[in-house]
Amino acid sequence: MTPTLIRGARILDPANDRDEVGDILITDGVIEGVASDIRAPAGTNTIDATGLCLAPGLIDLRVKTGEPGEEQRETIATASAAAVAGGITTMAIMPDTNPVIDDVALVEFIARRGAAQGKNRICPIGALTRGLAGDAMAELGLMREAGALYFSNGENSIANAGTMKRILTYAASVDATVAVRPLDGALAGSGVMNAGALAAKMGLSGVGHDAEIIAGQRDILLAENAGATLLLDQVSTPELLSDIEAAKDRGANIRCTVAAHHLFFGEADVGDYLTYCKVSPPFRSERARLALLDAVTRGAVCAVVSAHDPQPPEEKRLPFEEASFGAAGLETLLPAMVTLSHEGHFDLLQAIRLLTSGPADLFSLPQGRLTVGAPADLALFDPNKVWECDRDALISRSTNSPFDGRTLRGQVTHTMVAGEWVYKRA
């Protein structure tokens, strides 16, 4: 493979606390050197990246596709194409498909499809319980051996605390990370947006913070007692984030992710019953959003995810209460974080950390860093590019993006996976 030299980029490498202009040399799919000035060996492809930022390729821990079973929403191939346009070089695929990924053969299927059809690295997430029914635990140990990155119960918490306790206890013995969406189903009820004055005014039923906090607190306690590693998925309330921080301070293996759209949008964005802003958990109040951003800034969150959930028009062009939850997010993950960084919530290096080494370190992945010898998974982006998100221009098969019509800053120009360019913006 011909070596590649990228020159003059602003190198953002949070794993090594590096934010400086320099060169990076890639040979045989791995990073060969990072320095202020690298002399290109003969026969090297050289790229001048002056004015661009160079970051490790993004790692997105929460991506849904419709494959298998609902390919009209998204396939692994279409999700992967959208992902690399967003600088995402590794993505974990949620198990809530049809059939549910709750078996070794299905984990292998996702991995195989990913390797054959994907432009980036694709890691299957195994189902925590068979059929995601929240009842009988799935083969966590065997699926982990087959390559499942972690285990999730999809959009639902495990309702039965005794079941959850046994699953966490078992997961601890096979060294499996358990991820849950903290959501008490009974409290959430049929809520479709954040509970509060706006929901009342709009005549919509709401989901309060309590539905998330109670489910999250329960699972923190159970995981801590079991010695399990728990990943609380898409936390949207500052109260639960404080509890997670406290648990971490006690030495418990409790981690969490936040979806980029929860940092960007508030309940007011639901505005005129905009179904593209119907997500679960719902966009919260402005006060909660700012508190969430504050928690991210002080390091309470390990990773920011896209929570990419492709929903075709027939699922979204419906009255708000009937429309499905979910937002497309692969192509707007990096721009959303860069935009928030421009707004002053955190610096660019920290934004990149939450998208690269943060998620990588949760699972001891070698990528997500620009260390010599690490896989050459890279994203080049223009941090100052101002652009308007047009959903019709999105690559994802479903374009249900709440960012549609929004002005964003920062745009990916090139993406490399294992030393190969997999995306170049036209």
Place this chain on the structure above:
Amino acid sequence: MPATDDLHEFPHRHLLGIDGLSSKDINLLLDLAEDYADITRKAKRPDAALAGKVVVNLFFENSTRTQSSFEIAAKRLGADVINMPVAASSVKKGETLIDTAVTLNAMRPDALVIRHSASGGVKLLSRKVDCAVINAGDGTHEHPTQALLDVLTIRRNMGKLKGLTVVICGDIAHSRVARSTTLALTALGAKVRLVAPKTLMPKGTESWGADQATGDFDAALEGADVVMMLRLQLERMDGAYLPSRREYFRFYGLTADRLCLAKENALVMHPGPMNRGIEIESAIADGDQSVITEQVEMGVAVREAVLHVLAGRAS
């Protein structure tokens, strides 16, 4: 015929558990059992130590193996054995456990062999009767004759117990065998490593004397002299405590490859009945290192010894 002077050295009226027995008590029973094993092997005439005595098998929980073993042991000693089918009789008619005990006591048996599904159930009965009570398994608490036959089998094969490392793998949490056998082994100076997925490992196993409690079977096997596999209740396999049989076998099944991690010629044991292909590979269960059938043989010998010591006393 074994020396019967031993009878009066055993300072307990019942055998309710290993807990509370000294190493001297245990050795007394093992020595006597070994004598009985030899007598049986040499096809000598049955010893009539319990001639004229009545032994009642009172099994509130069905167990063909253990009940037969006690029955054969008692008959070899010349006792009359009554099997009370309690699972299908008075208890079904609503008689309380205590009433059953009082009724039986009035019939003046010499020994009651009791199995009950509740931990502590046998002890409760023992308080209400005048004869010797032998615990044939109470809930998830103790199964002392199983422990004695396990240690006797090991002692016969290894020549000693002190300093041996015994791995016990399986459903430790719900196993009365694991408790009793661990207590017996540690009382006699062996080291015990308990292995189970965390869902089947109770907290506080150090109070049984176990050296180690781990989920890593492979690591625990290193340097093991004995590998004892426990029976898994299949209803626990279906997603509640464990994901599936095949996942259990992958991580906790005893295979030929795994057995190589233990010491060369390590003993393979199982209290039976086995789930072949779930906790143990057939080739290993039937292999050269297996002493599983010898365990069954020692079961009768141990029960002879226990009945002899407890029921053979002058009333």
